Amino acid sequence: MTILLPRLPTVAAEQMLGEFLRSSPAEWSGFVATRLPDSIRFAAVGGTMISPTSLEAIRSGILLLARDCGFDGAGKSDHARFDADAAAWLADCPFLSPGEALREDVWSFFGVVMFPDIVRWRFGNAKERYLGGVRNTFQRLWLRACATDRGSIVDDRWGLLRDLTEDAFVQIIERPSIGGNRILALAIAEAWVRAVAKFGRGQMESIMRLAVLRIRILNEARSLSSLDAKALADLIDNHFNLAATSNTQAP
Amino acid sequence: MNRRIAFPYLTLSEASTTVSCWQVSLNGGPSVPAEDYLPHWDAASTITMYRHIRVDMPLAMTELSADNGDLGMAVRVQIGTGAGRLPQQLVKVDSQDLTASNGNIHVAIEIPGECLSTVLDLFTEIIVTSGPSNASLITPSSPGDRLWQDRLRIRIEGVEPRFPIEVTDFQRLLGHIPAAESPWYLHWSPQDWSRDFHGAIRLFLNRNSEQLIERFEQQDGPTLQALLADIMSQVCERFVADHDDQGAIDAYESGTLGAQATAWLQQSWPGRDFGFTRSLLQNRPGEFRSAFLALAETREVT
Structure with a gap:
């Protein structure tokens, strides 16, 4: 049975967020799973509403990871490690079904109601990090975990979450023709790691952007995700090589 | 194909x-x-x-x-x-x-x-x-x-991907601000042009504007024309103001707010480059906006 998650409509989310951002961190009343805002909605049918206990479990799980990475004054902040750990945690979370987790209003609930304190620690007052969308603090992590999951039988299942940079993930997840196709997204992420070993991290932003642009254009005429894994990896590696060459030739 | x-x-x-x-x-x-x-x-x-x-x-x-x-x-x-x-x-x-x-x-x-x-x-x-x-x-x-x-x-559910429109109480939606007395309100933000169009924009009709709602439901031509032109011109005016060159515009992927704005600009001025529309907005804003009133007469949004 699908677990139905709370949905926070956009207008209500923006109003609540406005109030949160106008207040100091100490003024936030905290998250109380048994007392959700009036504007919260659930799907009418098709599953079971998530219990307050399960909501508390999500809150506790993420909070633990955040504190381990410096949230709440617990040492130096390590945002990149938090992102990697939280992405894997969310992807493994039994309360998040794909259908529910693809809804922006669900992630608005995460950002505005359940975790505004962690979003403020991670990104400050940037509204798009609280509201649902590909830049929502938690939605983007769940999407990147889904896109770069190597599979449960692989030893380093979530290694790409650790290895890729924020810019690399943006190039994959914020391009629907790539981010929405896990075959292509995973292949590009793996190729990015190989390209880093070859060209170094310093050049990767421009190389990645050019390579992804060309791959997107090619994918319009050619079904890249239909290729076998080796052919797809070779093709993408070749585009990274070409992008690196263009990069070195640029004035 | x-x-x-x-x-x-x-x-x-x-x-x-x-x-x-x-x-x-x-x-x-x-x-x-x-x-x-x-x-x-x-x-x-x-x-x-x-x-x-x-x-x-x-x-x-x-x-x-x-x-x-x-x-x-x-x-x-x-x-x-x-x-x-x-x-x-x-x-x-x-x-x-x-x-x-x-x-x-x-x-x-x-x-x-x-x-x-x-x-x-x-x-x-x-x-x-x-x-x-x-x-x-x-x-x-x-x-x-x-x-x-x-x-x-x-x-399979909800209103998307049709153009999101909702009749609502503007006092509850907007509070006690001047805009709460308006017949319609376009809720959108120009902060992220890469955002999916349907998730980025929503048209609200004021529940108190009964005549407008009635005309809208009857698909009255001039009413729809005014609404659609307002949507297109709001988005396109800000889009043109926010961008400097053609290259940045071409980078928006299909389905995004930026790509939709680009499509409306191209439909209004086929074959003209971005520099032309930018100059038009700066020098003849009335003509710029009226172009969308003309465009809205014969088409649907989305």
């Missing part, structure tokens, strides 16, 4: 490729023709999709100039889901080879409801799986070359 793309090789025509409409069955019920909205779906439902594809293989080989008849092809269906114009997530892929002796493919795909959200996206393609032994320069020969494609998007 997608006419937006100029394929650098030969593709299949309707003469060689016959494709049935999609049939849909909900929870094992009778199959019916799929339409753009599937009622009664919920996350506990199972959807089964059916389709027949028949490729006249000898004719296809002639169309593709694969003289020896040994071009490998397959029918591939990608099932995706998520709001927006492109699916946010790939749910399932079904692939079946076409052979010289069998050009008939029966597609039957079962999709569990818990994987789906808002829209069921069915992308069908016929692709090359292996190149021919003898080919002309324009014979498709690389694995993955797309020879035919179509896409069906079925809404």
Whole structure:
């Protein structure tokens, strides 16, 4: 049975967020799973509403990871490690079904109601990090975990979450023709790691952007995700090589 | 076939490729023709999709100039889901080879409801799986070359991907500000032009503006024209002001707010470059806005 998650409509989310951002961190009343805002909605049918206990479990799980990475004054902040750990945690979370987790209003609930304190620690007052969308603090992590999951039988299942940079993930997840196709997204992420070993991290932003642009254009005429894994990896590696060459030739 | 793309090789025509409409069955019920909205779906439902594809293989080989008849092809269906114009997530892929002796493919795909959200996206393609032994320069020969494609998007819940419109109480929505007395209000933010258009924008009609709502429901021409022109001009004026060059504009991916603004600008001034529209907005803002009033007369948003 699908677990139905709370949905926070956009207008209500923006109003609540406005109030949160106008207040100091100490003024936030905290998250109380048994007392959700009036504007919260659930799907009418098709599953079971998530219990307050399960909501508390999500809150506790993420909070633990955040504190381990410096949230709440617990040492130096390590945002990149938090992102990697939280992405894997969310992807493994039994309360998040794909259908529910693809809804922006669900992630608005995460950002505005359940975790505004962690979003403020991670990104400050940037509204798009609280509201649902590909830049929502938690939605983007769940999407990147889904896109770069190597599979449960692989030893380093979530290694790409650790290895890729924020810019690399943006190039994959914020391009629907790539981010929405896990075959292509995973292949590009793996190729990015190989390209880093070859060209170094310093050049990767421009190389990645050019390579992804060309791959997107090619994918319009050619079904890249239909290729076998080796052919797809070779093709993408070749585009990274070409992008690196263009990069070195640029004035 | 997608006419937006100029394929650098030969593709299949309707003469060689016959494709049935999609049939849909909900929870094992009778199959019916799929339409753009599937009622009664919920996350506990199972959807089964059916389709027949028949490729006249000898004719296809002639169309593709694969003289020896040994071009490998397959029918591939990608099932995706998520709001927006492109699916946010790939749910399932079904692939079946076409052979010289069998050009008939029966597609039957079962999709569990818990994987789906808002829209069921069915992308069908016929692709090359292996190149021919003898080919002309324009014979498709690389694995993955797309020879035919179509896409069906079925809404399974809610209002998307139609233009989001809602009648509401403006005092509750906006509070006690001057805008709360207006007949309509476009809720959007220009902070992220890469955001999906349907998630980025919503038109609210004031519940107290009964005459406007009545005219809107009756699809009164001048009323719709004024509303649509206001939407287009709001978005495009800010879009032009926010951008400096053509390159940045071309980078917006289909379905985004930026791409929609670009499409409206191109429809208003076909063939004119971005510098022209920028200059027009700066020097003749009245003409700029009136162009959208004219554009709104004969078209729908989205």
